[in-house]
Amino acid sequence: MTEFVMLPGFGGAGDFDFVAPMLAREHTVSLVEATAPPATDTDTILVGYSLGAVLAAVQAAAHPVRGLVLICGWTQSTPRLVDWSIHAGDEAFARHTMVGPASDRTPLVRPELLALVGSLPVPELGAIACPTLVIGATYDLVATAHQSRLLYGGIAGSRYVELATGHAALAERPAEVLSLLTAFAAQPSVDPVAQR
Amino acid sequence: MIAPPPVPHTDIAIVGAGFAGIGLAVRLQRSGRTDFTVFERASSVGGTWRDNTYPGVACDIPAHLYSLSFATNPEWSHVFAAGHEIRDYLERVTDEVRGCVRLNTPVLDMTWDEHRGLWMLTTPRGSHTARVLVLACGRLADPYIPVIDGLAGFTGEMFHSARWDHDVDLVGKRVAVVGSGASAVQLVPRVAELAEQVTVFQRSAPYVVPRADREYTDAERGLFAKDPQEIDRLRSQLFWAAEEGFAERAGDPTRTEAARERALTHLAASVADPRLRELLTPDYEVGCKRILISNDYYPAFERYGVNLVPSPIAAVDGGAAVGANGITHEVDVIVFATGFLAAEQPYAAHVRGRDETLAEHWAGGMRAYASTSVAGFPQMFVLDGPNAGLGHNSAVHMIESQIEFVMTALAAGRVLEVSPAAEKTWTERLDAAAEGTVWTAGGCESWYVDPRNGRLTLLWPGFAHAFRTALADATVLFSPAAGPDEAARVGDRAD
Incomplete structure (x- = not known):
């Protein structure tokens, strides 16, 4: 039984509304809103999505954890991303830019969380020592897959896998994310691509 | 030698x-x-x-x-x-x-x-x-066919859904369909188009959700043929979307509730008669049996001549199928959609x-x-x-x-x-x-x-x-x- 701590993105706790209860069938799961610092220890698998991935990386750099999973995160808020966050209060704009071309899903966006983008801390990637799984998304127009690949490049013990989704990976492919988290918890150092 | x-x-x-x-x-x-x-x-x-x-x-x-x-x-x-x-x-x-x-x-x-x-x-x-x-x-x-009193003496035609007798013309016939599972849900609307009368014997009502079917366009099929990776991408999308369905069946009450509501809303939208709707409402938790998909099963019961008997066939008497309530239904053909x-x-x-x-x-x-x-x-x-x-x-x-x-x-x-x-x-x-x-x-x-x-x-x-x-x-x-x-x-x- 693994202890998961999950940091959601712009949708708040609702981002994990599939993954969290399914993980909780066999593990302990706690959800931490982006506004509070997570309580972690060396047994924790820390999972961050979107802006939660940035905060998770910051946390893991300062406080060692057992494993780290960064979903559609970024190394630092780019001007493009800040610009997006200013416009994403428009629901239709957010929806169309967050999902991939094949999806009919509607991601959650809480406007007050968008405002955090411009003031996020920058994680010190070189200080992250635990096994890390970086999950990027091919059609991510918001954070971009390139940013996920930079996280992969900057974290020494990291693996990279890419989903065929937009930024809203958890709305589009929650079961696929679940399968990656389950496999990571079982063997944090196994390459998820090789395993497939 | x-x-x-x-x-x-x-x-x-x-x-x-x-x-x-x-x-x-x-x-x-x-x-x-x-x-x-x-x-x-x-x-x-x-x-x-x-x-x-x-x-x-x-x-x-x-x-x-x-x-x-x-x-x-x-x-x-x-x-x-x-x-x-x-x-x-x-x-x-x-x-x-x-x-x-x-x-x-x-x-x-x-x-x-x-x-x-x-x-x-x-x-x-x-x-x-x-x-x-x-x-x-x-x-x-x-095929599984239940033991029914008097079945051997049935005077009409009978067969199992998986051994369909295409020589039997159903046009104008009175047909009993035994069962209301995956096969019945598909065949009842088609039989109802041909037969004069259809009587469905239902042991327990299934959950039925809408069937989101459509034809693939020529452009889509052309793309699948030219770029097999497009099929792989679609398969991956379909697979992971289907996986989410497991949550409805195990451990997530919110999703179970949503699945139940989806089916009951479909029923309410398809069947106006409250008595019929009650008979078609399942009495067990969603997911316990296979969740069925159909857009034409429920409407079939609104056709003239299509009847629902909320029980298995209790007995067969000559040319009649008898429900558990003792009411007899004269039929020419019995179709067993009773599974395997x-x-x-x-x-x-x-x-x-x-x-x-x-x-x-x-x-x-x-x-x-x-x-x-x-x-x-x-x-x-x-x-x-x-x-x-x-x-x-x-x-x-x-x-x-x-x-x-x-x-x-x-x-x-x-x-x-x-x-x-x-x-x-x-x-x-x-x-x-x-x-x-x-x-x-x-x-x-x-x-x-x-x-x-x-x-x-x-x-x-x-x-x-x-x-x-x-x-x-x-x-x-x-x-x-x-x-x-x-x-x-x-x-x-x-x-």
Whole structure:
């Protein structure tokens, strides 16, 4: 039984509304809103999505954890991303830019969380020592897959896998994310691509 | 004195030419093996999709997902394929291995010869020996017809939905349909278009959700043909979307509630008559039985001449079917949409391992290591066997997981056998996982559960991707590094 701590993105706790209860069938799961610092220890698998991935990386750099999973995160808020966050209060704009071309899903966006983008801390990637799984998304127009690949490049013990989704990976492919988290918890150092 | 002709030998004998048998044969051939034989009792391949030709027969899993990953098909006409389209597809897949398929060849007896380390197969066309036996006999292959008082004396025509009698013209007839499961939901609307009167005998009402079907455009099919990766992308999307359906059945009350609401809203939108709606409302938890998809089942009951009897047929009296309430219904034809022998597979009685038949081994319910290997039955694999069924995703994906298990085991090239301890540990783990789930505690009677003991023996109580991972992990038993006691050791470790 693994202890998961999950940091959601712009949708708040609702981002994990599939993954969290399914993980909780066999593990302990706690959800931490982006506004509070997570309580972690060396047994924790820390999972961050979107802006939660940035905060998770910051946390893991300062406080060692057992494993780290960064979903559609970024190394630092780019001007493009800040610009997006200013416009994403428009629901239709957010929806169309967050999902991939094949999806009919509607991601959650809480406007007050968008405002955090411009003031996020920058994680010190070189200080992250635990096994890390970086999950990027091919059609991510918001954070971009390139940013996920930079996280992969900057974290020494990291693996990279890419989903065929937009930024809203958890709305589009929650079961696929679940399968990656389950496999990571079982063997944090196994390459998820090789395993497939 | 003339010596008897030698008994023909095949390295791998596969019994059954449906998705599982043909799929394995193609994988074997492509891996460079040529010494295998597929035995098929019928006169053509296709399994379920050969047997079921009733009006309206179709698959309720999207076609691109309900096909083999290594033999995809750009030509699927609709999101959901009709039965004949799937059968044609399997015929085309079979072309690759047709020379190895023996049609009209039922295997009457399969016995392990301990002395020679071979399986002996008896067919009406002679005997065969095989090093490895693969049972790919299906799980919904032998029709089940309930015992009904007076049925033998019925004066009209009767047949099972999977043995449809196309010589019987239903136009203007009074037809009784017994059952309201997956087959009935598809055939009732079609029969209602032909018959003068249709009486559906419903033991318990199913949950029915909308069927989001549509035709693929020429452009889409053209793209699938030109760029096979487009099919892979679609398959991946369909697979992971289907996986979400498992949450409705296990552990997430919000999603269970949403699934129930989706079905009941569909019912309310389709049926105006409150009394009829009440009869069509299930009395068990959603997911306990297969959730069905249809846009025309509910509306069929609003047609003149279509009646719903909320009970099984209690008796048949000459030309009349009698409901549990004693009301008689004069009918010309009885269609049994009553499902299949699932919990007790008929083939099991014809397989004899070291000490017992497979039916004897499974007297307490089907069991196997990794759903595929059975203790006391060396060099034998069961496809579509214990706990390999699924309610929320593609059965073909499950079959492929087992095919890969078999391929890995065969590649190990050693005597393949599991210990009773490994089988027991695996079974106990599954029994524990099934406890308290909607299938065992959902308040319904379904074919997923063995009625002899209440064990969930037909269904895998988890995600489809978890089945694949579990089986991949389970092949460690057959790895060259594993010692003779490995089976027990792996079994102990599995929990």
